[in-house]
Amino acid sequence: MTEPVEILSISQFPVVSTTADALAARLLRVVEQRGQTLLIFANTNLVVKCRFLLDHVKDPGVLLVNDGIGLDIAAKLLHGKRFAANLNGTDFTPLLFSRSPRPLKVFMVGGRPEILARAVNHVEQRLGQQVVGSCDGYDGLRTAHDIDQRINASGAEVVLVAMGNPIQERWMLEHRAAVNANILMGVGALFDFWAGDKPRAPKLVQRLRLEWLFRLSLEPRRLLRRYTSDIMVFLYMCFKYR
Template identity: 65%
Template sequence: MDNQPIYHISQFPVLSTTRDQLADHLLERIVNHSKTVLFFANTNFIVKCRFVLKSLPDDKIVLVNDGIGMDIAAKLVLKSRFADNLNGTDFTPFLFDKAKVPLRVFLLGGRPEVTKRAAVHAEQVLGQNVVGFCDGYAGMRNTPDLVQKINAVKAQVVLVAMGNPMQEQWILDHRASLDANLLMGIGALFDFWSGHKKRAPAVVKRLRLEWLYRLYLEPRRLLRRYTWDILIFLRQCFKFR
């Protein structure tokens, strides 16, 4: 994206932009049949996905900041602030809402019952044209021609929900073979769309404490991410500043 600053956080070139500018850019690339990979770089991404650096620089791969940890790093290391806080959970429906016509969307990853309900939400609530979905368990194991299946339904957007770092690795491994214009790693988004997990109350989100709410709900799964991994993240930020 022209004239948008890039902040290097632990060697990762993270775009500083607003959700409006990012959505307009992605929708324009979809209309022009260009291909884009969008990764939401939070602290866990920085720690777990250093292999992504091997694919950079590449103007088809866009990294945007996700979460208060990235803001803290930008302030401490670069003395700067990101233009907006961007995360897949909020940005994806915003992108869909800005599209002038429904997008052809394929959902990949998640548990079978979760992905199926998420597909219904994307179609009935968000108004998109869900052309297919495949869960991240038996669905992927039993679909050896998955890329061909996605191409056959002419998906424009592929949402990959496998968590870091699996979703990023899958996207990088298959992006050349996929015809879709936009590939996004969106983490737990299907859990929220399906109602399997709850979003934090509005006041908690405004205070930028949704991470604490999620830790409260899933302490065993997320404790390391929000304690030890944060220390690793900060060490890497200062090491590669």
């Protein structure tokens, strides 16, 4: 029997309110049943930058979950409730792997070559998964005209795409029909974290939901607009389409 799913609309995006354990169980069923789900972690930046996704969100194979305190604030303002849990690719991906009764076959796309190599090692040695292939997001991807065939030949069940939004979301939408993998996930800066190139915020900062501030302090030039003017655009769009 299918469990009821609560969906909170955030600026026209149907975002599923669920827990990490329930989401992991749902995705592992997709693997077991050989289906396909495109998993998107919806944060404030995605709501602002990825409006093209609205043409695809009614597809049952596309699943949006909430990422970050901005979505929680919007849910409280618009619906009078918060999401069941804070979900993000950095924390959720290792949890998904840990819930699988066996190592999953993983294909990794994105990142600089040296970052990707260290991230692959982390997934194999630290997380105990089977990396069946990889392709960096620079020359590797530009010259990999057979990337779909490579992914299918590898037998990959999970494709992790780390190119940041909106690039990774466009890539997954473009390739999902040709790829046989069961789960496609856009994971942003996750390979950088796994490779040790970027630090995670201290645990206390994470618990206080201030990891965004920690990242802003490390990369102010790249992230300042995302956490200032883009937040205002996000709130405007939330109320415009409430």
